Amino acid sequence: MPESAFAEKVALVTGSAKRIGRSVALRLASEGADVVVNYRSSKSDADEVVAKITAMERRAIAIQADVGKRSDVVGLFAAVEKEFGRLDILVNNAGMFFSAKFEELTEEQWDRILDTNLKSQFLCSQAATPMLRRSGHGRIINFASLGGLLAWPSYTHYCVSKAGVIMLTRCLARALAPEITVNAIAPGTISFPGDAPELAEDFIQRAPLQRTGTAKDIEDAVVYLAQSAFVTGQVIVVDGGRTLT
Numbered sequence: 151m152p153e154s155a156f157a158e159k160v161a162l163v164t165g166s167a168k169r170i171g172r173s174v175a176l177r178l179a180s181e182g183a184d185v186v187v188n189y190r191s192s193k194s195d196a197d198e199v200v201a202k203i204t205a206m207e208r209r210a211i212a213i214q215a216d217v218g219k220r221s222d223v224v225g226l227f228a229a230v231e232k233e234f235g236r237l238d239i240l241v242n243n244a245g246m247f248f249s250a251k252f253e254e255l256t257e258e259q260w261d262r263i264l265d266t267n268l269k270s271q272f273l274c275s276q277a278a279t280p281m282l283r284r285s286g287h288g289r290i291i292n293f294a295s296l297g298g299l300l301a302w303p304s305y306t307h308y309c310v311s312k313a314g315v316i317m318l319t320r321c322l323a324r325a326l327a328p329e330i331t332v333n334a335i336a337p338g339t340i341s342f343p344g345d346a347p348e349l350a351e352d353f354i355q356r357a358p359l360q361r362t363g364t365a366k367d368i369e370d371a372v373v374y375l376a377q378s379a380f381v382t383g384q385v386i387v388v389d390g391g392r393t394l395t
Contacts, residue, residue, distance in 0.1 A: 154181050154182035155181070155182070155376075155377050156178060156181045156182040156183040156239075156376070157182040157183075158182075158184075159182070159183045159184070159238040159239060159285075160183065160184045160185075160186065160230070160234045160236050160237050160238050160239070161175075161178045161183045161184070161185050161186070161237075161238065161239035161240075161241065161376070162185075162186040162188065162226075162230060162237060162239070162240050162241065162274075162278070163175040163178070163185065163186070163187065163188065163241040163243055164188045164217050164241065164242055164243050164244035164270065164274060165188060165189070165190070165217075165243045165244030165245065166185075166187045166188055166189065166196070166199060166241075166243060167187065167189035167192035167193075167195035167196040167199060167212075168192055168195055169340075169342055169365075170243060170293070170337070170340060170365060170368055171241075171243040171244070172195070172199050173365035173366075173368065173369055174241055174243060174368065174369055174372050175187055175199055175203070175210075176199065176202060176203065177366075177369035177372065177373065178239070178241075178372070178373070178376070179202075179203040179206050179208045179210065180206060181373060182208070183208065183238075183239065184208050184209035184210065184234065185203055185208065185209075185210045186210070186211055186213060186230050186233075186234070186237075187199045187200055187203075187210060187211065187212040187213070188212075188213055188214075188215055188217065188226060188244070189212060189213075189214055190214065190215070190216050190217075190244070191214075193212070193214065196212035196214075197212055199212070200212045209234070211229075211233055213226050213229050213230070217244050217266075217270035217273060217274055218244075218265035218266050218269050218270045218273070219265075219273075220273055223270075223273040223274055223277050224277065226274075226277070227274075227277040227278060227281070230281070231281065236281060236284065236285060237278055237281035237282055237285065237288075238282070238285045238287065238288060238289065239288075239289045239291070239376050240274060240275065240278045240282065240288075240289070240290045240291070241291045241293075241372060242270065242271040242274055242275065242290065242291070242292045242293060242315075243293045244266060244267075244270050245266060245267045245293060245295075246262065246263050246266040246267060246308075247305075247308055248263070248308075249304045249305055250304070250305075250306075250307065251304060252303060252304075252306050255306065255307055259307060260307050263307045263308055263311050264307070264310070264311050264314075266311075267308070267311035267312060267314075267315065268311045268312075268314040268315055268318065271292050271315055271318060272318060275290055275292075275318075275322055275332075278290070279326060279330065282326075282329070282330045283326075283329045283330065285329075286329060287329075287379065288326075288329055288330035288331070289330070289331055289333075289375065289376050290319075290322065290326070290330060290331070290332040290333075291333055291334070291335065291372055291375050291376065292315050292318065292319050292332070292333070292334040292335070293315070293334070293335055293337070294312050294315040294316050294319070294334040294335065294336040294385055295308070295312040295315075295336055295337065296336055296337070296338055296387070296389055296392060296393060297309040297312045297313075298311075298312030298313040298314075298315060298316045298336060298385075299313075299316075299336060299385075299387070299393060300393065312336075315334060316334055316336075316385055319332050319333060319334040319383065319385065320383050323382040323383030323384075324383065327382060331375075331378070331379070331381065331382040332382055332383065333375045333381060333382060333383065333384045333385070333386065334384070334385045334386070335368065335371050335372065335375070335385075335386050335388060336385050336386070336387045336388070336389070337363060337367075337368055337388050337389065338353060338357065338362070338363055338387075338388065338389030338390055338392045339353040339362045339363065339389075339392075340362060340363040340364065340365065340367070340368060341362040341363070341364065342365065350362045353392060356392055356395045357389065357390035357391055357392040357395070358390065358391035358392075358394060358395065359390035359391055360390075361390060362390070363388060363389070363390060367388050368388060371386050371388050374386075
């Protein structure tokens with residue numbers, strides 16, 4: 151494999167057993183990085199991602215952790231330190247999405263989505279900081295959402311969590327500079343094989359580019375932010391122009 155900007159670098163992608171996280175983990179490996187595949191419950195899927203990465207002649211391990219819990223996060227990063235001795239790129243992808251009418255939204259639902267979508271990014275970024283500082287060119291890439299920019303009344307809990315991700319990104323960009331850059335990606339609707347097409351109809355009608363995004367659209371944004379040394383505190387909106395309408 152030819153040398154690349156990611157040669158000899160180690161990336162950790164949370165929630166990388168499926169969908170966007172899986173695609174990002176595989177793309178970073180294809181670009182030359184060794185990858186830590188984090189999962190909460192999808193062990194067989196995570197093992198499959200690891201097998202695909204090792205077939206690329208890159209190192210990879212799968213580590214189970216609920217990244218919304220500090221004890222699990224401490225164990226996750228201890229395992230990364232032991233196995234690789236370094237970390238260069240943290241992709242905070244783990245997330246949860248479900249609707250709930252505001253009047254019926256429970257405290258348990260609120261806590262669950264805030265823990266998964268926002269608290270996890272705080273915990274992982276904090277735990278990763280010492281290794282990323284040692285790297286000298288650390289990168290944190292957080293996953294936000296259009297829900298952090300637009301008000302969706304049936305997803306109040308989700309929108310609040312993702313708006314929090316955007317402000318967390320901006321605060322960390324200042325707090326961790328100059329050794330670490332911190333940016334976020336806010337995807338629009340991203341389609342995967344097997345997704346019900348009717349779920350994307352409203353998005354397609356509203357987006358100027360008249361299509362949903364693909365995994366590659368998000369992978370490209372991650373690679374750009376992981377390579378860039380002069381972009382920090384930014385939210386890259388990958389939505390086909392949806393937020394313009």
